Amino acid sequence: MIVSGIAVGSSYALMGLAMVIIYKTSEVPNFAQGEMALVSSFFAMMLLTSFNLNIYLAFSLAFMFAVILGCFLEFAVLRRAKEPNVLGMIVITIGIEMVILGFVSWKFGAEQKTMPFPIDPYESLFIGEIFLKKLDVLTLVSALCLMAVLFLFFRFSKLGLAMKATQQNSVAARIVGVRTNRIMMTTWGISSLVGSVAGLLISPTIMHPYMMWDPMLKGFAAAVMVGMTSLPGAVVAAYMLGIIENLFGGYISIEFKTVVAFVIIVAVLCFKPSGLFARHYVKKV
């Protein structure tokens, strides 16, 4: 049960990570994250079924599509916002989300389907006493790899450093020669890529236009719980949430399983208003 909690947690972690990446650099709580991942996984499915592409090619095209979509949204919509404040950003991203959701369910229909995938989602393998679903293992491994890559990227690459600089003080960053506009665009691209990995890993089990809401909200909740700015924090919180949720569903009541996450969030936020690991944010009057 803990193991499947970890697997669920991986998809939350990826979504949470994607949201934190955007929030860190541009302070936009991106409600459209789930739908951005949704459209890339439907794109992959279209390539697989209608164009009969091979799965590696289709997936890499879907990843490229995700990056382009993220960059495009930042360039076409978010950059145009006048006097951005948090409420305005929330409304804009919800607007984007509704547009994509409507488009996807218009194009592909609202019925449930599954993605043709080389690994059967219900196939299991045994390690000692524990049995694991192969797909869960794949999810976990790819989530961990991606996190490691992201960590190295933010720590050691020039672009990652520039992102950090933009986040801390965008005016100063611009003065020393960082093109903050392009940095924002790249950020959206990367975040969209991370989200689409989560989308593609969920889609073999179930695929319908509302499939990303739950992971997105849980990922967002996990990210909020630790303060929206810490990447490792979001990952840890997402895994914790996945495990707690599964244990609660198994031992106490399966009916209230989806609720427990939000109850935890509200409780945590009441005591630590800016998240578990974050420094308290001080506002100027």
Added chain:
Amino acid sequence: MDMKRDYYEDVRLFSSPAVVFWFIALLGALYLFPFFAENYYVYVANYIAINMIVATGLNLLVGYTGQISLGHAGFFAIGAYGTIILMAKAGFPFLLALPCAALVAAGFGFLLGLPSLRLEGPYLAIATLGFGLTITQVIGRMTVFGGREGLHAPDITIGPWVMDTDKEFYFLLITLTILLLLFMRNLIRTRVGRAFIAIRDADIAAGTMGVNLLYYKTLAFAISAFYAGIGGGLYAFVLKFIEPEIFTLMMSIMFLAMVVVGGLGSMMGSIAGAILLCWLDLKLRNILDIPYIGDWLEELSKNWFSITGVSNIQFIIFGTIMILIMLYEPLGLYGVWIRTKRYWRTWPF
């Protein structure tokens, strides 16, 4: 002309005799409307009036106090279920059950307002969103509330008056709507309303100047929840049947969209936003029935898209409206109205 010379001139309800005239004309038109209109349009009017109540309530919270809420469907659900259960199980009359249920919603609003003292921005958004989802889940799982099967609304009787058609219900609904909107308009002009606006503009500065943040923030949540609760209670009787699937996150988003599209921090705006979005919502549900566009869309959908998902075009349209309003006219429809008025004032010069 528009110059205000003293305080009472600023706060009074009607600024000139012309406004009194138009107000009475509007009232007359509203009360005579069901005698001329078909039943379907009365139903539409009921639907719009309810959304107006909720939108003004949410506008108090989002537009005037500057707190964000993505959980108003939760309060709406509490109002709807509360009213029906009080009437069916406890035998309350409708006019007593409705405010009682709304007070329960206001109580929950007060509770949700408590963490808002320390939260802001995305943190508050996720907390309220979680609240809305939780309420729907809890209601859907408990047998007292009818579980997944939902509840049927009993008939309303006030004295000798039995209301079982949309037209009869319309008179009650429109009276309540007018009273609630007038109350809200007056509330904003009082000390309390100005305290809300001060909190929106700078809450720390307002606190320093002696506005009790604890009191006013929770009060804003409570009043807003009260309005949503009233709206929910009335909505139950328009639909005659409620089930937990109605009160989704999408509903909260629609309420927020009405406020934002109409214009944050203006009563006129919320009313206009509610009218526009409700009308569009009802129209776009059967998008294929619209003349010309419907045929063209059917053709388009058969060739390029899926015909089953064609009703989802409404999401595309709502989303586009929200994005465009936020990008080009942050004051919403109210801002458009102000600009039009200013443009024509000096016409033809």
